[in-house]
Amino acid sequence: MFIAMDKNQKRWNCLEEIPDVSKGPFYCLACNSPVRLKNGTVLRAHFAHVELQHCPYHHEAESLEHLELKASLYNWASKESRTEVESYLADFQQIADLLVVDKKLALEVQCSSLSLERLKERSDAYRSHGYQVYWLLGKKLWLKERLTKLQAGFLYFSQNRGFHLWELDLSKKELRLQYLIHEDLRGRLHYQTEIFPFGQKSLLEVLRTPYLSQPMQQMAVVLDRTFLTYVQQQLFYRHPKWMRLQEELYLQGHHLMELGLDFFYPLCRPILSQNLLQIEEDVEDYYQQFMTYYQSQGIQPVQILYPPRFYAQQKS
Structure with a gap:
């Protein structure tokens, strides 16, 4: 401290x-x-x-990483706004790693794991007292091949960048926006990255990036032509997720292995999680518009993924 x-x-x-x-x-x-x-x-x-x-x-x-990242963000934010480090908010007895006072914006540098219950408690406390909070993740919590339940709790959502989160890299001295985060049916993540070196732009403008007017983003994912073999392996090992789907199809007189790749298309989809703790808006329309678009397109050798506003425009 x-x-x-x-x-x-x-x-x-x-x-x-x-x-x-x-x-x-x-x-x-x-x-x-x-x-x-x-x-x-x-x-x-x-x-x-x-x-x-x-x-x-x-x-x-506190670790070296946590101390140094707080110091870097304090120096960055202080260039443009009144910023407090380790600001004690007595009204709800919480300490913000950094507080941009006039914006009622809390920045939390999270370098270690915490429970989903604690994350929800802290996030809800900020919002219920009129503060906006950004969770910025240290190295141990960076995205890897698969999304953890805790990482889902740090996801944000915007019409221009879809599901996204923020990572801090002390060694490279950069803030990273991981955006258009999708998950394929094998459970692997696909996403894009935008990098912001410490101190080069307004920190507040950087954090607004997902919500600013901007060109349409997109990401290409090549069709997984070995996916049916993967499903066969999952059935062999009796994976609960695929066994449940097989049981549903069996009651309809079908078997998973009788179905072609088009049955599963699109293979890459938006994040589905019960732990979207930072997202207050209803994203159900987005899910429906997403599926409607790709099912109408038919199976493609390369799936081009777009932000939510693209699918909403197709509907209109």
Whole structure:
């Protein structure tokens, strides 16, 4: 943590000024328990709880990645807006990693796993008190081949970029927008990436990117011609998802392996999840418009994927 107060109630921010140890003792602004100033050679100057278990707001020692990313974002955001680091929001007893005060915008740098329940609790608390929150993900939470339940909880949605999320890369000093996130029927992810180097553009404008007027995005996914073999393997291993579908078809007098590839088309589809914790709008129309479009197109050797506004325009 970068913020603490001394015995005279003076607030110290190590990103602005590093106090002399003689100014101590220092205390956590949120829980008032003692903290220690650390100013070594590995981590930049910061405060750490003497006994972490006494603070309900800080649950683990901060990593180098978390400290440095907070510092980078603070320096970036402060260029254009009044920004606070580790802002304690007393109304709902939560600490925002960064708060763009005049925009009521909280930026949360998430470098470690947390429960979906805790993520929902924190996200709902921000929104119910009139704050917008962006979760920006550290290395351990970056997208890989498959979407985890927790990653689904960090997804946002816009008509111009579809399902998307934000990643922070400390080593490359860049903020990444992963967008047009889709999942094929094997469970593999497909998405596009846009990169924003730290400090080069307005951070607030960067975060608005998915919602700004812009050219139509698109992404090509080659038809998976070995998909039927994959389905056969899943039935052999009695995978629950495919066994359930087989049971439904059996009641209709069919068998999965009698069906052609066109039955499964489109093979690449929008994210379906019960854990879309950051998305308040109803996306059901998008799902329906998406399926209607590709079923009307018929099976294609390359599936071209578009943002939601494209499918809405086809309907009209």
